[in-house]
Amino acid sequence: MMLLLDAGNTRIKWSVTDSGAEPGAWLAEGGFEHAEAAAALPAVLAAHPGIDRVLGANVAGPAVRALLEAPLAAAGLPVEWLTVTAARAGVRNAYTVPGQLGADRWAALIGARRLHRGPCLVVCAGTATTADLLDADGLFRGGIILPGVDLMLRALAGNTAQLPLADGHFRDTPRSTVDAIVSGCLHAQAGAVERMFAQISGQPGALCLLSGGAAGRFAELLELPLRRIDNLVLIGLATLAPGAPGQA
């Protein structure tokens, strides 16, 4: 039985899965804030005593990595952290320096390849938003990084005299400050995704896979073939586990 960890810059997402189970068929799943790791992880282990392996993707830095490793080490469980390479599980990494790519993006690409064999735009709407192009033959051609929704909202509130941390709504023609701010930030997210998707929209089977905690903020704005996938990073990690069906 495996514990999978997606350590992002806002939250830790986790799932428990039986070795050999279909990626995404979780026995349990959840999330917690970085500071809750010392309490949350022992609770997960206590609830699932059969966990004998931990696989993780970390993009939140060494301090968060240590926060996660400590309670697991106390339970005799080392964490196998995903390292980003030039090729894995049918995905090839065209990054100029392959190891520079975030492990979450790499795991999400591997998960996407597992779920969809055609051309794909893999979007993770998290602290940052990423949109990564995966060819029908499994080549990750490259992708973009932009501030996530909350970062955009906080940037405006924190760097202007008159703009609040907006809790407005998306409008086609915003007529209040908070709606103007929220609409602008959501257009920025959806526009970036649609512009990236335009590179593959003419290809048969082209699909956008959208994951991440902030996905729901702009999913319905997207005018493209879309599949919402919860925890694509964890699906990628599960795909890499030995014995996982369809593992390449």
Ligand SMILES: Nc1ncnc2c1ncn2[C@@H]1O[C@H](COP(=O)(O)OP(=O)(O)O)[C@@H](O)[C@H]1O
């Ligand atoms: N429980 C939640 N409910 C609603 N929105 C959330 C929740 N958790 C995270 N978010 C939103 O998603 C973003 C973080 O998503 P997540 O995919 O967890 O990011 P990361 O992988 O960067 O930690 C936050 O900035 C917030 O906008």
Ligand SMILES: CC(C)(COP(=O)(O)O)[C@@H](O)C(=O)NCCC(=O)O
């Ligand atoms: C872009 C990211 C910050 C996204 O992380 P998240 O928003 O999920 O916390 C992360 O993938 C990262 O640190 N990447 C390393 C640089 C790169 O991918 O080029």
Ligand SMILES: [K+]
């Ligand atoms: K940083």
